[in-house]
Amino acid sequence: MQAKPIQSPGSAAAARPKPKRELLAYLKTNYDMYLLLIPGLLFALVFNYLPMYGITLAFKDFNMFAGNNPFTSLLASPWVGLEHFENVFGRADFKQALANTLLISVYKLVFLFPLPILLAILLNELRVAWFKKVLQTVLYLPHFLSWAVVSGIFVTLLGSTGIVNQFLDAATGHTISFLMDKSIFRSVLVATDGWKDIGWSSIIYLAAITGIDQEQYEAATVDGASKLQKIVYITLPGIAPTILLLLILKVGHILDAGFEQIFIMYNPTVYEVADIIGTYVYRMGLGQMNFSLGTAVGLFNSVVAFVLIVSANSLAKRFMKKSIW
Amino acid sequence: MRTTRGEQVFNVVNIVVLFILGLTTLLPFLHVLAKSLSSQVAISLGQVTFLPVDFQIGTFQYVLEQEQFVGSFRNSVIVTLVGTVLALTMTVMIAYPLSKPKLKGRKFFMLVFVFVMLFSGGMVPNYLLYKTFGLVNTLWALIVPGMLSVFNILLVKTFFEELPESVEESARIDGANNFTILFRIVLPMALPVMAAVGLFFAVAYWNNYFSAVLYITKPDLKPLQMYLYELISQTTPEMGMELDADRMMNVDPESIRAATIMLSTLPILCLYPFLQKYFVKGITIGSVKG
Numbered sequence: 001m002q003a004k005p006i007q008s009p010g011s012a013a014a015a016r017p018k019p020k021r022e023l024l025a026y027l028k029t030n031y032d033m034y035l036l037l038i039p040g041l042l043f044a045l046v047f048n049y050l051p052m053y054g055i056t057l058a059f060k061d062f063n064m065f066a067g068n069n070p071f072t073s074l075l076a077s078p079w080v081g082l083e084h085f086e087n088v089f090g091r092a093d094f095k096q097a098l099a100n101t102l103l104i105s106v107y108k109l110v111f112l113f114p115l116p117i118l119l120a121i122l123l124n125e126l127r128v129a130w131f132k133k134v135l136q137t138v139l140y141l142p143h144f145l146s147w148a149v150v151s152g153i154f155v156t157l158l159g160s161t162g163i164v165n166q167f168l169d170a171a172t173g174h175t176i177s178f179l180m181d182k183s184i185f186r187s188v189l190v191a192t193d194g195w196k197d198i199g200w201s202s203i204i205y206l207a208a209i210t211g212i213d214q215e216q217y218e219a220a221t222v223d224g225a226s227k228l229q230k231i232v233y234i235t236l237p238g239i240a241p242t243i244l245l246l247l248i249l250k251v252g253h254i255l256d257a258g259f260e261q262i263f264i265m266y267n268p269t270v271y272e273v274a275d276i277i278g279t280y281v282y283r284m285g286l287g288q289m290n291f292s293l294g295t296a297v298g299l300f301n302s303v304v305a306f307v308l309i310v311s312a313n314s315l316a317k318r319f320m321k322k323s324i325w
Numbered sequence: 326m327r328t329t330r331g332e333q334v335f336n337v338v339n340i341v342v343l344f345i346l347g348l349t350t351l352l353p354f355l356h357v358l359a360k361s362l363s364s365q366v367a368i369s370l371g372q373v374t375f376l377p378v379d380f381q382i383g384t385f386q387y388v389l390e391q392e393q394f395v396g397s398f399r400n401s402v403i404v405t406l407v408g409t410v411l412a413l414t415m416t417v418m419i420a421y422p423l424s425k426p427k428l429k430g431r432k433f434f435m436l437v438f439v440f441v442m443l444f445s446g447g448m449v450p451n452y453l454l455y456k457t458f459g460l461v462n463t464l465w466a467l468i469v470p471g472m473l474s475v476f477n478i479l480l481v482k483t484f485f486e487e488l489p490e491s492v493e494e495s496a497r498i499d500g501a502n503n504f505t506i507l508f509r510i511v512l513p514m515a516l517p518v519m520a521a522v523g524l525f526f527a528v529a530y531w532n533n534y535f536s537a538v539l540y541i542t543k544p545d546l547k548p549l550q551m552y553l554y555e556l557i558s559q560t561t562p563e564m565g566m567e568l569d570a571d572r573m574m575n576v577d578p579e580s581i582r583a584a585t586i587m588l589s590t591l592p593i594l595c596l597y598p599f600l601q602k603y604f605v606k607g608i609t610i611g612s613v614k615g
Contacts, residue, residue, distance in 0.1 A: 026429060032503040033422040037434060040419040043473055047454070048441040054450025070453035119346070122339050131340070135347050137601060142350060144593050144600065146532030148550040152557045152586040153353050156360065156579065163356055166371045195350065227335050260535055264554055278448075285449040286539065298447025306444045 057295040058084055064291075084296040094297065097280035100273060104257040107190050109250060115198050117243060120205030121235055125227070139199025151264045154192050155179065185270040192265070193258055204246065205239055212238035245320045252312025255305045277301045361385065361583035368577050384577070384584040394585065396545055397552040400464065404548060405530040405592075408468040412477075412526045413519065420478050421507055424485035442475035448539070455540055466540035467548060471529055477522045484518040485511065521603035524596060531592060549589050556585055 027034075059079055066076035088094050119139075126132045142150065158164050158178040165175040178188050216234050225233070259278035266274040275283075277297060285294015316322055355375045360368060364379035372378045388394055422428055423435060445451070451470075452461075460466045488511060496506050512519070534550035541547055547555075 023429075030428070030503070033425065033428055036418045036503075036507075037422050040415055040473070041434070041437065043415065044437060044441055047469060048445065048473065051446025051450040051454045052444070054446045054453055057450060057453075069457045071457040074453070122343055125335070125339055126343060127336065128340070131343075135343055138347050138350050140601065141354075141597065144528055144532075144597060145590060146534065146550050146553075148532075148534050148553040148557065149586050149590050152553060152582060153357050155557050156357050156583060156586075157353055161371075161579070163371075163374065195353070199350065226329075227332050263535065263538075264558070267558070281448050286452055291449050291453070294449040295447060298449055302444055302447055309443055 055295060055299050057292050058299045060292060062292045064289075080292075084292050085300070088293060088296050088300070093275070094280065096272065097275045097277050101255055101257045101276040101278075104186060104189060104262070104274075104276060105254045107186060108193060108258065109254070111190050112194050112198065112201075113247065113250060115194065116201035117205050117239070119198060120202040120209060120239075121231055123202065123206060124209045124235070125231075136199070140203070141199075142196045143200035145196070147260045147264045150192060150196050151261075154188070154265075158188065179265070179267065180269045182270055182273045185266070185274055189258065189262060189265065189274065193261060205242060208239040208242040209235060241320050241322075245316050245322055248312045248316045248320075249309075252309040253305070254308060255301055357583045357586055360580055361587050363580065365577035365580060368579055384580045385588070388581060388584045388588060393544065393547075393552060394549075394588075397547050397549040398588075400467075400546060401531060401549040404464055404467045405527055407464075408471055408530040409523055409526045411468065412472045412474065412530075413523050415472055416474065416477050416481055416522060416526075417507075417512070417519075420481035420485060421511065423478070424482045426486075438473075438475050438478060441473065452539055461540050462543050462546060464546060467530075467533065467536050470536050471526065471533060474526070474529075477525060481515070481518055481522055484515055488514055517603060520599070524600045524603065527596065528593060528600070553585055553589050556582055 054074065057074060057077075059081060060074065060077040061080045061083075062074065062077045064070070064073055067073035123132060123136065126135070145153075156162055160175065160177060164178070169175050176184065178184055212235065216238075217230055220230050220234060255277065257276045257278075259276065262274055262276055263279050263282065266279065278301070281294050281298045281301070284290045284297065352375060356373075359373050359375055359377045361384055362377035362380055362382065363373045364381050367373055367378035419438065423431060423438075425431070428434075446454075455461050455466055455469075460469065492510060492514075493506050496510055501509070532550060534548065534554050537548050537551040538554075541551065
């Protein structure tokens with residue numbers, strides 16, 4: 001233990017220059033850091049914060065031709081208060097979209113959340129090194145394919161003349177229109193999302209498993225624990241914090257039911273079961289040029305999502321001591 | 326160590342289960358590849374499963390001769406290259422200052438960027454902004470939306486924070502300023518994370534179709550994924566007519582779709598081996614941040 005050098009109060013005060021001078025000196029040596037930040041800040045200001053002003057659309061009766069461009073038109077349009085919101089919440093198709101969003105999200109959560117955990121455990125137990133490597137390469141790949149490609153693959157597989165229906169036809173004599181049938185379409189959404197991302201999602205659990213102290217397994221082996229017991233009593237508790245963290249964050253994103261996927265895979269025959277808030281905003285707002293209505297729905301979505309994500313993150317911070325930012 | 330009988334059973338079952346899972350992932354892809362390389366007759370007779378029947382590459386030739394396909398491919402290449410370079414530059418410029426714990430106002434700047442990740446104006450205000458700035462129907466409308474990725478900024482920032490402070494300190498004593506340190510010392514050390522994030526950006530740009538749905542209506546500006554999207558959904562009446570004409574030319578529409586899918590995936594498949602080296606580390610740093 002080293003004794004701290006004792007400073008007299010007087011010398012400390014003398015060593016500290018006046019705050020303003022300090023700031024100037026600081027900026028003089030570090031101004032380049034701020035220069036680096038400027039383009040990014042400007043970009044965010046223009047392309048991320050400026051559209052936030054556009055939210056006023058939700059409270060205005062937007063007239064595209066009130067000004068020379070959309071921005072001046074927005075300024076010139078009259079305020080209407082909460083009219084659009086009252087209108088939106090009374091619409092059956094909006095309620096349907098909201099219900100679909102929640103339903104599809106919950107289906108995906110229930111069916112797709114546990115699978116990557118199981119997969120990571122199975123992969124971890126795999127002792128054949130080359131097979132494990134090949135398998136991981138194969139399982140991660142679909143994550144990097146675009147939804148256009150994935151959708152193309154499944155249209156080819158599940159279409160009316162696709163290989164699955166050829167097989168069904170030969171085996172049972174009738175076919176299933178997977179992409180047109182309201183009672184099946186959601187299952188198709190869940191299954192294809194699983195196909196694309198289960199492998200990728202397992203990475204994080206695999207990393208967590210690697211972090212478990214190996215001595216625990218050795219001790220358990222000495223005590224005569226079976227493989228299953230080791231998984232249940234060592235591996236699962238070991239990755240429980242990661243599981244809980246990801247679960248909390250997933251719940252925070254519950255209003256995002258997979259917009260890109262649904263937009264590319266759905267069609268008018270299944271709107272009733274597949275139309276989610278994102279696709280609804282697109283069709284109402286941009287498709288039918290109903291800008292104010294679209295913005296109102298979008299705002300509702302953004303605000304609820306914001307609250308959910310921030311609460312999820314603070315939960316994660318509080319209980320897991322981890323957060324995404 | 327001796328394996329017990331129960332463990333042997335477990336291992337066998339495990340291998341079988343994972344093998345089936347691997348097949349489930351791979352076979353749909355192989356089926357599409359097989360279709361793209363099979364003759365029209367074999368496809369319409371339903372003989373194609375996972376291997377090409379009556380092997381031919383005519384469909385690929387046909388697709389590559391389509392002006393719209395070549396144009397879309399070129400657009401996607403341009404957007405991916407320009408976008409990745411710009412996005413990567415911006416990511417470093419934001420992440421480096423933010424990685425300095427002593428930077429005054431760091432908390433505020435962090436908040437400015439993190440807020441962007443959490444809240445946005447939404448689809449309609451964004452569209453109107455792009456329209457106001459005249460970005461609609463330009464390739465910039467495809468580049469701009471992907472340029473600011475807060476997730477990637479956090480990833481790079483975390484990496485910078487973990488670099489040894491002492492190296493920078495000694496350079497500073499030798500009289501290097503922040504720029505020199507960034508370019509001569511930090512970036513060369515950060516090459517792996519640059520590669521990872523660069524590839525993430527490239528994949529995102531290559532795969533993006535929705536910006537095009539929103540902002541592009543001119544056929545000659547459409548990127549490849551949108552071309553593919555239209556081919557799959559066949560929403561436009563012209564597309565149907567085109568396909569009828571194709572049928573007369575003895576090229577199967579299913580086969581065309583399959584070949585287009587394969588060709589749009591090709592760049593990803595070429596990048597994939599490089600990607601794989603980096604992404605595991607990348608995602609581990611990025612998602613479990615203290």
